[in-house]
Amino acid sequence: MGDNSNDLCETLALQLAEVEMLASMYANDGELAMDDPTAVPDIQSFIDGNSEYSQLHSRIRFTLKLHVGDASKNELEVTCNLSHEYPRTVPDIFLRCTQLSRIEHQRLCEKLALYIAELDRDEICLGSIMQWLQEHTEDHIKVSQTEVAHHKPTNTQQPRTENIFCRMWIYSHHIYNKVKRKDILEYAHDLQLTGFCVPGKPGMVVIEGLNQNVEDFWQRIRRMTWKRIVMKEKQDQEIADGKTVDDYRKFEGFEEKWFEPRQVKGRRGAHMDRGMLFQYLDEHGFGYIFPIYFEVSGKQADDPVSD
Incomplete structure (x- = not known):
């Protein structure tokens, strides 16, 4: 060097x-x-x-x-x-x-x-x-x-963020970097979030948990250097009385998932098998997300830079 x-x-x-x-x-x-x-x-x-x-x-x-x-x-x-x-x-x-x-x-x-x-x-x-x-x-x-x-609750009061369950769908041009992948796993663990991360091209991150923790996660990873990273969908739901955040989760823990043909799994540059991804999403009740996820629209992080 x-x-x-x-x-x-x-x-x-x-x-x-x-x-x-x-x-x-x-x-x-x-x-x-x-x-x-x-x-x-x-x-x-x-x-x-x-x-x-x-x-x-x-x-x-x-x-x-x-x-x-x-x-x-x-x-x-x-x-x-x-x-x-x-x-x-x-x-x-x-x-x-x-x-x-x-x-x-x-x-x-x-x-x-x-x-x-x-x-x-x-x-x-x-x-x-x-x-x-x-x-x-x-x-x-x-x-x-x-x-x-001085807080006085009213009938028009907005739900407190700590009582909001959130699920966020994040799209990236690609996720290969080992340090980024390690950080994504650690951030999700630190913030008690569940979901999954799909390395490869394109990359995908799905996180769910308390709203403030999900927002914290998004702020952390968007500050990394990316060619492109976009928030595709954000789903909020008030946690009902007698319920906890765990009652709204659809995933157990947080892990990396690979949706690539077996012969190219983990190979840099290999593209995601979208059929395998759709099947996985559909099994969890999120088949409707697929067309939303792969459209151009979405909330893009500020000033993305090349990876």
Whole structure:
């Protein structure tokens, strides 16, 4: 890889140094949890020249629990997902906080995105991001608490998003990348979503679960680099009294499904066998989705780029 290999070693070395710094800053039990404990030694092995880049499938991904404000109960979970090119690329940051309303969560995420965009590239920034979150999250929690205190339900009240079951159908030009496929599986597991992912060309992702978790999943994967990714269909249903989200699921767990002829299964460039896909959908009561899914119309993610 020549100079590119040296550049990559530099960025990865910065990542390891930053993770070590954060681990020393947030050293209490349960504060910082690595998603894949083998990522650090795998990356270190590559930096030391003991493995090839083609063997490096691990990436740094961790969750940090921040206590914000004076109240120790105000806990913000910050999930950081780093590409191998970080800090030359921006980190993927995902926030979860039970004390934030949906609107205030969105506002905090938007402000954070603007803050990150203003930071200098080529410099590590996770420490600065954590400090910014500790300084700004409490204000949004207070607004959320005020909203609850003054909330007056009416007959015209819209269903709360946590009481909405959602199923989303996502189309991609193709899904081959092993890291993307691993992330899709992990995101679905983290967010307690069921459904399936179809690698190959075209690619397909179907997810179902609580509305907020489904939306979180969509926001996460649309930020990856794609040639084209489109939300084809979104189905919402209010969860009835006495029911749970599990009563509305049509799939058990989340897994990869292959719909390719046996002789070409897994071969890059091979096209999906749409007949096999239709049969699978029809067995689950979704045969009607097939023509919707393969039409041009759909909600496309912003600014898709080549994979």
